[in-house]
Amino acid sequence: MKIIYFSLYVFLFSSSILAKVIKPNFAFNLETLKNFYPGIQFQNQDKKAKLLGIKDGFNYYKQAFSHQQYQLDLLITVNPATKKIHQLEIHFPSYFLHDDLLARLQKSYGKQNQFKNKDQHSVYIWKNAKQLRIIYEAGCSITCFPIFLSMKKINI
Numbered sequence: 001m002k003i004i005y006f007s008l009y010v011f012l013f014s015s016s017i018l019a020k021v022i023k024p025n026f027a028f029n030l031e032t033l034k035n036f037y038p039g040i041q042f043q044n045q046d047k048k049a050k051l052l053g054i055k056d057g058f059n060y061y062k063q064a065f066s067h068q069q070y071q072l073d074l075l076i077t078v079n080p081a082t083k084k085i086h087q088l089e090i091h092f093p094s095y096f097l098h099d100d101l102l103a104r105l106q107k108s109y110g111k112q113n114q115f116k117n118k119d120q121h122s123v124y125i126w127k128n129a130k131q132l133r134i135i136y137e138a139g140c141s142i143t144c145f146p147i148f149l150s151m152k153k154i155n156i
């Protein structure tokens with residue numbers, strides 16, 4: 001009986017050592033969205049973007065965006081006269097890392113102009129970051145996570 005237990009123990013222990021563990025990579029890079037930045041020509045040749053409606057002279061689209069192991073829904077506002085993207089809004093899943101995303105935003109656009117914190121929710125605002133008005137919101141419970149990011153083209 002001891003031999004059976006020993007054999008079972010060795011088998012279970014050795015199989016766990018040989019198992020390949022792949023960590024999920026949820027690192028989000030802003031460069032992956034460069035084709036959807038405000039000011040860029042909107043291209044919907046593959047018809048992936050769904051028209052949600054037309055209001056105030058803008059077309060509103062929703063498009064699924066996949067990269068690595070995550071999928072995001074992008075809300076895109078397009079000026080129909082110029083066919084250029086006017087605003088981009090992204091809602092993030094809660095497993096994204098707030099610290100990483102905020103660091104990438106600050107590296108790309110500098111320190112935010114405004115910061116507001118209330119009830120474990122923070123809002124970061126860049127008023128003119130490369131002709132973009134950027135609003136980023138994050139929340140905290142046990143860990144901190146991004147909620148949404150909005151980028152809007154501003155006219156100077």
